[in-house]
Amino acid sequence: MFRHLFKLIWNKRKHNFLFLSEILISFLVIFAVFSYLTYYYQNYRQPLGFDYQRVWTIEYDNDKLTKNSDSLSMFYERLEKTLKSMPEIAEVSFSSANFPYGDSYMSTGLSQNGQKFNNVSNYNVGADYNKLWNVAMTEGRWFLPEDAISKNRTVIINETLKKLMFGKAPATGKLIGDFDDTNKLKVIGVMQDVKADGDFSVIGSAMFTRLDTSGLSYMHTILLKVRENADATFEGELYKFMANSMRSAVEIRHVDEMRDAKNEATYIPMIIFIIIASFLIINVGLGLFGVMWYNISRRKSEIGLRRAIGASGGSVSCQLVAEAMILATMSLVIGCFFAIQFPLLNVYNIPSGVYIISILMSILFIYVLVLACSLFPGKQAAAIHPAIALHEE
Template identity: 30%
Template sequence: MIRHLLKLIWRRKAANGLLALELLLTFLVLFGLGCLVAVVGLALRQPPGFSYEQVWTLRLATNNDTLPQEPTLLRLQRQLGQQPGVEVVSLAMYSTPFSEYIMNSTATVAGQPPLIVAEVETDDQFAALLEMPLLEGRWFDRRDEAAGLPPIIINREMREAFFGNRPALGQRIRLQHALNENEKAEGRVVGVVGSYRPGGELGPPQPVVFRRRVPPADGTRMFAYTLLVKVKPGTGAALEQQLVRIVTAITKTWTVSATPLSDSRALALQTSLAPLLAVGIISAFLLLNVALGLFGMLWQAISQRRDEIGLRRALGATATDIGRQFVVETLVLTTLALLPGLFIAAQFPLLGVLGVSTHVYLLGMLLALVVLYVFTLLCTLQPSWLAARIQPAVALREE
């Protein structure tokens, strides 16, 4: 029967070809949408590896303050920590969650190819403040002050990339700033945390390395710091104003901006979902056109092929056979249109052009296939039902 339908479709290629082209183009757009959905969906399945509730970031710009910064920072942390309503304070340099600033470093371990990792320089409170799960070893603490080789903590992704099933604790890792060859560091792994993703739920999983911040001995001045402040539930603008006031009072010339992590997260979500929305709108419009094209073709086919329908009934086809023929014809046409589409889509993982995992492409293809098949099936049901209802005696009546 399929062969029979293929012949029919081939003979009507002028009308079917245009529709097949529509289906192909729509499939490619849906494939794009499917990949975006797959990226977001896969990311959403994993927890971000930290908790953002009740955490504020205080971004401090030092504005070329000429005084030594370390004593100021210490005073600031102590004062902020003593505020009623504040639970913990942590100094995190730049790389806080949802931050646009990501410091990339090249990490190397003996006998392994180098790996680009995100580097976070922070203190002893960071993990507890963000409620990060610890898988192995420990987080930084006072013991590290005396350590010969600086301590390093890595996340699960980095552990898997470098050590697989072998032990990670105690291993040496060398780090080099991705852009500045002169910034180098070396350390020994003391702990492994869960799969911490600085971009949050929608951020890609990536290897991250944490270094314990050591106050610079030579009094090097930085032009910005970030403090993470965990507050008690139910505190609001009044506490925020109080914190800003303390910063201004202690630092004199520094400027500060306070943002709840939940706000940064909302912005990050918006950023990730915007392309999804845009491609979604375009896909919806394309599907609308495909539906119109399908309906037009099928209705026309049914009115033009009335005598064919009557004839088939006379030759022994049941009403169900006729309905099924139209459904299968459309599905065969969809399949014909999708074959080149799948071939094109398959080039992405084969050539690895965009550096996304093969999983994403496969999921994207699957989603596009399902959506398109279900959609064409739905569009076919009503016209097929119409075709099945045609009375053979009426359809065959000679005019």
Template identity: 30%
Template sequence: MLRHMLKLIWKRKSRNMMLSLEILLAFLVVFAIAAFGLRYWQLYQLPTGHAYQHQWSVTIRSAQDLPNDGALFDNLKRSLLALPEVESVAFSSFGTYEMSRWTENYALPDGSNRLQVDSLNVSDDYFATMEMTPAAGRFFSRADDGADAIPVVINRRLADQWFPGKPAVGQIVVLKVDGKQEVSRRRIVGVVEDFRSHGEFMDPVYFMLLRWVPGTGKDAVNNIMLKLKPGTPRIFESRLNAKLKQVRSDWSYVVTPQTEARSSMLNTQLVPLKILGVIAAFLLVMVAFGLFGVLWQNTTQRIPEIGLRRALGADAGSIYRQIVSEQMLLSTVAMLVALVLVIQLPLTGVFGDSLNWTVFIAAVVLSASVIYLLSLLCSLYPGWRAARLSPTQALHYE
């Protein structure tokens, strides 16, 4: 039966060619959307490495660069801790769930294994404020004052890349700046499993958290991270802003609960997927109309053939199954050709971890299911119409 249907499809290859190309294109589009969506779902399941439920971010806006004044930052911290709703205060270069990003090039002391690393300057209280726990080593503290290298905490991904099979804690890495001979040393004091500053849909990257001390160095930070008591209402923002104004009235402050920042970030990151979804839905509707029209025309042109089969004793069910089976077989052939094309993507690693084998296999299965369902729905009515033909009507068709 299979060989017979393949012969029938091959004899009508000129008419089936455009139909096959249409199915192939639809499969590729559905595959792209499915892979995109499944990668988002996979990322969403990964830990971000920090909390957000009770954390608020305060961004300091100033007409001039912020001074790295230790007394000023100490005054800010003490004033905020005086509020009964505030449990912990920390400082950082930027907040989580923001589009801000800072990357630098680091390498081992001998210059090998040079990597581009996302980095963030944070104060000692940052880890407690963000409810982080070390996977190895410790977080930096006052015990690191006067250290011969800047204490840093890195994520597991970076530790495994630099020091596979051995402990990363205590190791030295250096900042590599093109065109400069001097190097800035960093000592790894702790490792966290992960840290994704952009939230759940951020691809895992190499990440480093560097110790920042108020009053030390030239650069200040312009973000305050707060951990508030559970149940703190949004109206607390007015009291918080008033307290900050008491410290520096010439600055402006943007207060953002991290729950709201997270929701906004997730919505922003989902925009490309929503746009592609709309495009894919429109394309599938057009493909469905095309499939239905072509199948209707093919069935009409095959009425004499169908009538001969009925005259030879084939029942209506057999005709119906033939029309549907031929369409499913044609879809299978088109998708096999598409599969040969798309399998090159994970084999070559052109998209890296974004198209890993788990995502690829799931996307192929989902895409094939959609195309088979579409083909089945489009072939049901033409098959039913062909099955209703009587041998007399079919053999007298002109």
């Protein structure tokens, strides 16, 4: 039977070219859509890693503050005590500008046993940074005051960087080098992975260093963990206090709103992409339906002759559906050849599993689409009366 079907397909190869092309284009579009969705869905399933609720950021211009390091240190010490004394504030932490959901990004490079690790997010943080975000330590400890006099500068790394550097071995107490491997850094702890760029973002390597006196002159961000009684009235009072203290304009932002903005920047293009792809798939489906309907109209004499010599309507319908599925398989073989290049070449640095899942889902989707588009024309072909078909011919 299959030999006969392949012979029929080969004899009508010019007419089947359009069908094959539409299936191939549909597969590639569906593969792109599923790759996009699978990648972001897997990222979304990863734990957030921290608590962003009721966290506010205060950003200011530090140009009018004193440049003397001792005076500046005393100023920030008094400011921190004043903020913590406010009943609406639970935690206070200074931070570099690249806090979670912020608009800044700072990276560095590290070395370990001759191997380079690039694009490591570098966070310069205050003493209570982990308490403010409620981040768990999976190994070791957080910074202590005595770390300031340590022989080697102390750092904390996240789980992703720890796995890249040390695998399953402990990281606490190990020495790692900076990018040029000229200075050694001592790992004192491993922090839980944090998705700092939105719910759909990929978790990358990160390193945390303690904010010291020399970094105060470059700092212009303060993080606050406020209590539930912090309302708009308190926000206004806080703004006036900070503006007077910094002698400059300040901006107070809510991290939960920043998170929503980050997520919107991801899922709005995703929705637009899905809508465009859906319209294309609908058009392709209508095209497949039309091509099959046209083929049935051209093959009325063949169908009528088969019915006249005793073929049942069900066998005629199954033949047309089988032809469509074979043509779809031929297109999918070509499409899979191109799609499999993505995991082999590690395109866009996306895990290979994402592409494999997308290929399998795209194959299933195309088979369902072709089956749905061929069932009704096949049913109509089965209903053709042999006498009428032969009489028309």
